[in-house]
Amino acid sequence: GEANESRVLQNLLQRRQRLSALRETLNRLRAFGEESIDSEALSDMQRAMESLEGEVEVLSGSASGAQEGESSKSSKDTKDDGDDSVFALPLLSQQLVLEELWSMLGDCLTALADSTDSHAVLVLQPAVEAFFLVHGTEKASQPVKATPSRDNAERSTSYHGLSTSEYDNPLSPSALPMSPAVAENLADLPPDTAKFLQFAETHRTVLNQILRQSTTHLSDGPFSVLIHHTKLLDFDVKQRYFRQELERVDGGVRREDMVMHIRREHVFEDSYRELHRRSSEDMKNRLYVVFEGEDGQDAGGLLREWYLIMSREMFNPNYALFKTTPGDRVTYMPNRLSYCNSNHLSYFKFIGRIIAKAIYDNKLLECYFSRSFYKHILGKPVHYTDMEAEDYSFYQGLVYLLEHDLNEIGTELTFSTEVEEFGVCEVRDLKEGGSNLTVVEENKKEYVKLVCQMKMTGSIRSQIKSFLDGFYEIVPKHLISIFNEQELELLIAGLPTIDIDDLKANTEYVKYNSNSLQIQWFWRALRSFEQADRAKLLQFVTGTSKVPLQGFVALEGMNGPQKFQIHRDDRSTDRLPSAHTCFNQLDLPAYETYEKLRFMLLRTVQECPEGFGLV
Numbered sequence: 001g002e003a004n005e006s007r008v009l010q011n012l013l014q015r016r017q018r019l020s021a022l023r024e025t026l027n028r029l030r031a032f033g034e035e036s037i038d039s040e041a042l043s044d045m046q047r048a049m050e051s052l053e054g055e056v057e058v059l060s061g062s063a064s065g066a067q068e069g070e071s072s073k074s075s076k077d078t079k080d081d082g083d084d085s086v087f088a089l090p091l092l093s094q095q096l097v098l099e100e101l102w103s104m105l106g107d108c109l110t111a112l113a114d115s116t117d118s119h120a121v122l123v124l125q126p127a128v129e130a131f132f133l134v135h136g137t138e139k140a141s142q143p144v145k146a147t148p149s150r151d152n153a154e155r156s157t158s159y160h161g162l163s164t165s166e167y168d169n170p171l172s173p174s175a176l177p178m179s180p181a182v183a184e185n186l187a188d189l190p191p192d193t194a195k196f197l198q199f200a201e202t203h204r205t206v207l208n209q210i211l212r213q214s215t216t217h218l219s220d221g222p223f224s225v226l227i228h229h230t231k232l233l234d235f236d237v238k239q240r241y242f243r244q245e246l247e248r249v250d251g252g253v254r255r256e257d258m259v260m261h262i263r264r265e266h267v268f269e270d271s272y273r274e275l276h277r278r279s280s281e282d283m284k285n286r287l288y289v290v291f292e293g294e295d296g297q298d299a300g301g302l303l304r305e306w307y308l309i310m311s312r313e314m315f316n317p318n319y320a321l322f323k324t325t326p327g328d329r330v331t332y333m334p335n336r337l338s339y340c341n342s343n344h345l346s347y348f349k350f351i352g353r354i355i356a357k358a359i360y361d362n363k364l365l366e367c368y369f370s371r372s373f374y375k376h377i378l379g380k381p382v383h384y385t386d387m388e389a390e391d392y393s394f395y396q397g398l399v400y401l402l403e404h405d406l407n408e409i410g411t412e413l414t415f416s417t418e419v420e421e422f423g424v425c426e427v428r429d430l431k432e433g434g435s436n437l438t439v440v441e442e443n444k445k446e447y448v449k450l451v452c453q454m455k456m457t458g459s460i461r462s463q464i465k466s467f468l469d470g471f472y473e474i475v476p477k478h479l480i481s482i483f484n485e486q487e488l489e490l491l492i493a494g495l496p497t498i499d500i501d502d503l504k505a506n507t508e509y510v511k512y513n514s515n516s517l518q519i520q521w522f523w524r525a526l527r528s529f530e531q532a533d534r535a536k537l538l539q540f541v542t543g544t545s546k547v548p549l550q551g552f553v554a555l556e557g558m559n560g561p562q563k564f565q566i567h568r569d570d571r572s573t574d575r576l577p578s579a580h581t582c583f584n585q586l587d588l589p590a591y592e593t594y595e596k597l598r599f600m601l602l603r604t605v606q607e608c609p610e611g612f613g614l615v
Contacts, residue, residue: 093134093192102131102199109203121209128203128210129222136196136225196225200232208234217244230482231607235490235532238482242491245479246360250284258285262306263292268313271306276350280473283357307358311365314351321347321463325370327389327582328543329556333370334463345466352470355492360474364494368544372456374485376464379477382456384448389543390456392558392582398448406441413439417451419459430454486539486605490532496547498534500527503564506552511568518590518597519566525598536605543581558582576604 105127112121189197200207211223211233218241219227230238258278262270275283289302315322315332320341322332338344358365372386384402387395401411415434416427429435430450439447457464471480483491504523512519526534535545541564548554555562562584569575569587577600578587591597 091192093195098134101127105131106199106203109206113203113205118209119213121206122213125210125214128207131199132196132222132225135192135199136222197229197232200226200229204232207232208237211237212240219245227482231484234530235483235487238487239491242479242482243362246475249476249479255285257288258282259288259290261290261292267306267309268316268319271310271354272347272350275353276346283353283474284360287357287361303361304363307363307365310354311367314354314367319347320344321351325389325543327392327558329558330546331368331370331389331544333373333390334460334467336459336463338463345462348463348466349470352467353474356471356474359480359491365492368489368493368546371485371543374488376457377468377471378481378483378485378488380481380485382452384452386456387452389581394455398452401444402448406439406444413447415439415447415450417454428454486536486545489539489545490535493545495531495535496538496545498531498538498547499551500534503552506555507564507566509566511570512566512588518568518588521591521594521597522566522588522601524594525601528598529602533602533605537601540605541579541581541586542584555584557584576600
């Protein structure tokens with residue numbers, strides 16, 4: 001029918017546009033090559049690009065001629081069994097045989113990753129863009145159906161189960177293993193997507209260097225597919241994209257000034273009175289603070305001071321809105337008993353707006369929340385390991401439950417839990433009829449999931465909802481969710497200045513000593529980290545990026561002052577490091593080389609914020 005012909009022509013037009021973009025990147029690579037490249041490997045790449053250019057010309061001509069012939073031909077193509085007509089365009093990656101080129105590109109990118117010149121990677125930017133155009137922007141071939149049916153729909157999405165074994169061609173000899181975040185569902189992805197993800201993960205460092213220096217908006221250029229795989233992006237690259245998208249959401253609207261008159265003795269109450277009835281659009285206006293009885297003009301300093309005061313006042317115990325997390329005694333979580341304050345839900349919505357407004361204004365707050373609360377903001381499910389910081393003894397019980405056979409323990413549990421309010425205990429079901437349903441070996445994981453949801457979500461559901469209602473009015477959920485919980489804390493509170501010498505001077509060792517090879521490698525690796533990765537490591541071990549005002553000598557644990565600790569983990573050296581935030585404890589395997597130790601530490605802080613090792 002006409003609709004099918006239109007869709008085929010549209011696909012052909014998109015193909016021609018991709019080919020045009022690919023040809024442009026090849027020309028840019030040639031220009032860079034003539035000016036900057038003088039090595040045998042890159043000369044080989046040039047010859048490969050010349051061959052590719054010829055293939056692109058042929059394919060472009062085929063695509064052009066196919067516009068006239070494809071739709072007429074497709075109307076005659078029917079399946080022998082009488083099924084509906086199927087029209088499909090072959091993948092660009094299937095028509096261009098470029099494995100030799102990509103292998104050379106991988107070798108060059110691996111070499112450039114160690115370069116001290118961050119601009120050197122730009123020499124190969126056009127070739128990286130070409131790879132993304134061929135493999136990153138092309139979805140698996142989905143047939144165009146004349147009359148969709150349930151069976152046809154199932155077949156059209158069956159590519160999600162394709163094996164990638166036949167595409168297992170290493171992109172460079174030095175390719176590192178895939179990280180858990182990328183490798184987890186690799187086999188369930190279309191082959192092109194799997195190939196692109198493996199390439200992007202292997203050359204993540206160089207890729208992020210290119211993105212930092214790119215003048216093209218991430219969502220508009222050849223790397224736009226990365227907005228769906230933000231785990232591959234470094235924190236500062238995400239921040240830049242986040243700011244650009246916030247501006248796009250605003251659509252270039254000129255914001256008005258909004259003056260707020262505040263008494264210093266009543267900052268929280270006066271701010272609530274001035275702002276809680278404002279619309280979400282009003283909250284995006286430029287805020288000017290006037291402290292009554294003072295002559296100071298707000299040129300930005302008073303606003304920063306107001307944010308600082310607000311970030312402390314929201315935790316004022318007189319409002320009963322938040323309480324400190326028992327595991328570290330420095331982060332905060334919603335108080336499930338906050339309803340003793342009759343205005344608590346309105347306050348939570350107001351605080352959600354203030355924190356989102358600070359992010360929107362790119363202002364920093366001195367507030368640090370529990371990992372589970374950050375997950376609520378990001379729309380991520382809580383995990384039983386999050387319970388470690390909130391109730392360590394209960395967390396230990398869950399770990400024991402998961403690691404042992406209930407038939408051997410002899411423990412009698414039901415799908416219910418005790419909740420204490422104002423000294424009165426009551427039993428609440430975790431699911432319908434839960435108090436009459438016994439926990440057995442087969443359903444214990446469901447029990448752990450439900451009891452953690454009850455303690456970290458269900459008991460404060462109203463408070464969380466009110467907070468998020470206010471927060472999402474200013475910062476959309478789909479934008480804030482590009483960050484993980486560690487990065488969200490850095491977005492709100494900023495990157496801390498970590499004095500590595502001070503941390504080292506206040507570190508204790510168990511089964512290691514200060515002269516152990518792995519310990520020397522650890523401090524060497526930490527010094528080599530970017531500021532954001534140092535902060536993430538501190539978060540991983542202590543639960544927060546907050547540095548005590550008195551230095552690391554004043555670091556707190558669940559039982560009071562607790563120094564930073566590094567314990568030797570005698571299990572497999574193929575494990576990632578693990579941590580116990582209640583004790584500021586890092587369990588570090590005795591890795592065989594410095595390179596492996598540094599790689600495993602980086603992978604841990606970038607991909608595994610849960611705080612436990614993965615095999």
